[in-house]
Amino acid sequence: AAEHARDGEGGERELSVIFLMELAIHSYSGGLFKNLACGFLYFHRSHFHHGRSKPLLLSRLFQPSNLQEDRMVGAGRSSELTCKSQRLMLQAGLIQPANTGCFHYLPFTVRAMEKLIRLIDKEMQSIGGQKVNMPSLTSANLWKASERWDLLGKELFRLKDRHSMDYCLSPTHEEAVTELVAMQGNLSYKQLPLMLYQVTRKFRDEPKPRYGLLRGREFYMKDMYTFDVSEEAAKVTYKLVSDAYTCIFDQLGLQFVKVQADPGSIGGKLSHEFQLPAEIGEDHLVMCSDCHFAANVETMNAVETTNCPQCDGKLRESRGIEVGHTFYLGTKYSQIFGASYSNTENKPILSEMGCFGLGVTRILAAAIEVLSTENNIRWPSLLAPYQVCVILPKKGSKEELNINQPEFYDNLMDTVPQLHGEVLFDDRSHLTIGRRLKDASCLGYPYIIIAGKRILEDPAIYEIKCQNNGRTMFLTQEGILDFLKNIQVV
Secondary structure, eight states: OHHHHHHOOHHHHHHHHHHHHHHHHHHOOSSHHHHHHHHHHHHHHHHHHHHSOOOEEGGGSOOOOSOOHHHHTSSSOGGGOOSHHHHHHHHTTSEEEEETTEEEEOHHHHHHHHHHHHHHHHHHHHTTOEEOOOOSEEEHHHHHHTTHHHHSGGGSEEEEOTTOOEEEEOSOOHHHHHHHHHTTOOEEGGGOSEEEEEEEEEEOOOSSOBTGGGBOSEEEEEEEEEEESSHHHHHHHHHHHHHHHHHHHHHHTOOOEEEEOOOGGGOOSEEEEEEEEOTTOSEEEEEESSSSOEEEGGGSOTTTTTBOTTTOOBEEEEEEEEEEEEEEEETHHHHHHTOEEEOTTSOEEEOEEEEEEEEHHHHHHHHHHHHOOSSSOOOOGGGOSOSEEEEOOOTTSTGGGGOOHHHHHHHHHHHOGGGTTTEEEEOOTTSOHHHHHHHHHHHTOSEEEEOOGGGGSSSOOEEEEETTTTEEEEEOHHHHHHHHTTOOOO
């Protein structure tokens, strides 16, 4: 070991040093030398492991896939699997029921959700958004002040603390954020627009939770609240945030429709929804083929539902999944809680507010709903839990002897460092390549690299499948590395 430590190279030398330190620690029961050896060992272990990461192996991941239908729905009724995204996410082990309307988000889903949140953070902060985190548990006094404690009725999850004080688990935070801003005293007009947002769990006591993550009782949402000096300025901010939403959906490659909407219980003077057209959508939409008019039918009367109110053209109907909602609130909440700013004459003026929501978990499920086939998940490329799946040769085959997995991985990480943590090796070599390819297709990795029979050629040829466009290529290892350089990650 000492000779290796002196004459070895790279990882070989590091392992020899670690071996010597372990030997020293076990040989001496105490004293300064043992303490020094322990410290030295810790340093070298950390340096060695952080210097070169290990490949991610599918066999090590927690993913209870291929669940039986009676277990997938929790309640035991397969009839509850009422939409494609719910069925696919359960079968692939992306989610698992906890109780009615609530789900465990398993590792693949958490990775996809974290990517979506990073994308949202980037866009919200690019327009001046500041991220906060407000309590999910909010006092009934806030909701009673806005009169929504009674208005929302059974939709609120209500509870009492040990002192018999009323609280609820918030489905939204207009009251809380307005009180937060009001508590700071008068803001200066120079500080506006103020744009505060968060990504947190929300709660709604749905009477009939359904469609998996599309309509649950507990979910993740991005909600932004804006404060402006005037109605005109607030509408400029409204357009700014709406354009950022458009940018997010464009980057995800999702075909959406922005429609006029009913403000509902949140209130306000202006409202739009971002809808993904889908057969299972719960919202009924009308769109004009001659102009850009589009609306939720809730905003229209029976006479208007056949002809466009803007150009009198023919309206076509569609169903949609709401994934985003924007509201211009005016002074509805700022007046109640006293959220004001000081103008140029140092006089207090009520802030003009807006609020803007994105359903984080709903976007994930809706994207799967509209992009996937009946049997295979397809992700927006940026949100796929892992960008690349490498299917290794079957155990005992000639091909197994012709591939050096550590070397392949090291070359990949050195050449395409942005894919660090994005490449998953399907090391279940007891299964056939065909079986593993079927699993990979079901899970929706954008790129699958297969080390099949052609890796016995000189040079070795790998098959690469691009799942989102159906393209198949046969490339050398160098060709694969060049191709993967173009993959975008978030």
